Amino acid sequence: MTVLFGQLFTGISIGAVLLLIALGLALTFGQMNVINMAHGEFIMAGAYTTYVLQQSITGAGLSLAVALPVAFVVAGTMGVLLEVLLIRRLYARPLDTLLVTWGVSLILQQLARDIFGSPNVQTRAPELLTGNVALPGGLTIANNRLFILALALAAVAALTLALRLTPLGRRIRAVVQNRDLAAVSGIATSRVDRTTFFLGSGLAGLAGVALTLLGPIGPTMGTNLIIDAFLVVVVGGIGQLKGSVIVAFALGVLQATGEYLTTLSVAKVIVFVAIVAFLQWRPQGLFTLRTRSLA
């Protein structure tokens, strides 16, 4: 029983990381139908932001608290630059966007290598987040994992509220649902696109800060995470958040269970097969809006 709950929590914490990354992707992919391969490098930018801030701010707790908003803005700004300079010019060529942003991600990785060096660097975690919480029944849960879970849930909650309640959120939803109709209704769609990209990329920055708590950071840290996060978005169904939330945790638990029952490598294959099987059942993802289009 203890083992079962332990695995369940491991799965949930994998899912929380996936969710943090996938949230931003769900936003940009859903709205603009654009695959941003450089999203992983925005994560890296967030992580390195934490690292740089720790050089000047000595208190680990304080630097982490400062890093969260700063990383959000740094990654978000990078996202806006990418959107303005490249992505908006490739509108309606989603596959080409994928390749172009891959090129951008190569450049950003090399930039990180030139600035910070190729070896991984380590950040200090605040003392508060290094221990474990002991639960009745001999279970322990690492504080940093708990923090990431809380951060992911907070991000989901904030984003959901923003999309539901604010005028900006209303505009974003309108553009996602029908871009042309939104445009003729007087919404400046290109400005909305830019804001969406800022938010989505900013969330990647937050994910980067969270990842510094889990291990060393390096120039290629984004590449490995991004594919799983894309799978979350694809399986969850684009254009909305609840699919991504459910699928992120489901994939996390599946991965952890598979890992426990077999090995890490076999678990990855199991997850892939499960995804292909799932897409047989729901090729458009978990949640989709019925439209009359031929997509």
Added chain:
Amino acid sequence: MTAVTPAPPSTVVRPAPAGAVPPNRPAGRSRLRTLAGFAFGAALLFAVAPLVLSDFRLALLAKYLCVAMVAVGIGIAWGRGGMLTLGQGVFFGLGGYAMAMHLKLADAGPGGMPDFMQLYGQLDELPLWWRPFASPWFALPATVLLPMAVAFGLGSLVFRRRVRGAYFAILSQALAAAMVILLIGQQGTTGGTNGLTDITGFFGYDLDDPVNQRMVYFIIAGTLLALLALTRQLIHSRYGELLVAVRDGEERVRFLGYDPASVKLVAYVVAAGMAGLAGALFVPAVGIISPALIGIVPSIEFVIGVAVGGRATLLGPVLGAVAVAWARTALSERFPGTWTYLQGLLFVVVVAFLPGGLASLWALARRRDVAAQPLRRGWLSLGRRRAERTEVPAA
């Protein structure tokens, strides 16, 4: 935020095609020109290159030509069929591993085991799934049929359910990720991160001997030419036209009574077979196959050569792949960092601003308007939202 989907494609602009398909040309002249082209290519590969290049450079060229074979397949699947496959490394790897397993077993002799198995694994005997590869009659067909079978399995599942575009690209990339993790994880039977190394024999020939290396080069060059001939026949057939039609207007093709899923499946499986063959020939040319050669990054690097050369043309992918591979060797030896920047820029500049690749420059220079269209589309579409639909070429 509740259920929403992106703007329905019926109102959305279609992506500009990568390269317009040449209209039907007068058959006689075209055939003559193709024959002349093949003769020229054969002369270049079989006579000029071996005379001019040193043994070392010729071995490098052999390696590039293997990459070019993968590129030919990507040209069919992506350039002609619109399926951006980011997982060709998987098929390259399946072919390569099948060949390497056979060569390792042949090296070890009957009843022997590959050297690395004694090193890592506490294996007393050969794993069951290795055994068939001892026979060349199984291993050689497997280098092509195994990748094709995997592509058929994945393709028939996803195309039939109309998973396409970016979704398909991500799935194909995830396949590459899963394959690499599996290979590394099963170190005892796959060689793990190191892969299968020290391949020195090739059906009784010693690969350290320059003469035999040269023979391998000739086999590779001949195979590439054969694949090009096959591809030419394929893209000029009725099927080839149908494939382009599916790329440019899948729904229209469906309404005309064809099954787009089967059309795409054939192209994907053929591309996989070519990648498998390339992997199989890569092994004797280079002497190693490892996860680092087939993962996500190499898989997407296969694509950039195709984009540079011209994705929808016959020769573009080959020339592009060889050029990019050559530039990589030339530059990364001296300035490793610079090459990464350059490679990134290549992705950005070529794909964003020259989607027809260098082939479209060539066509522009020759003022062949139809073929030059992709170039103009590429430039004109910058910063502008196009509402035009692409022309479906007349059958």
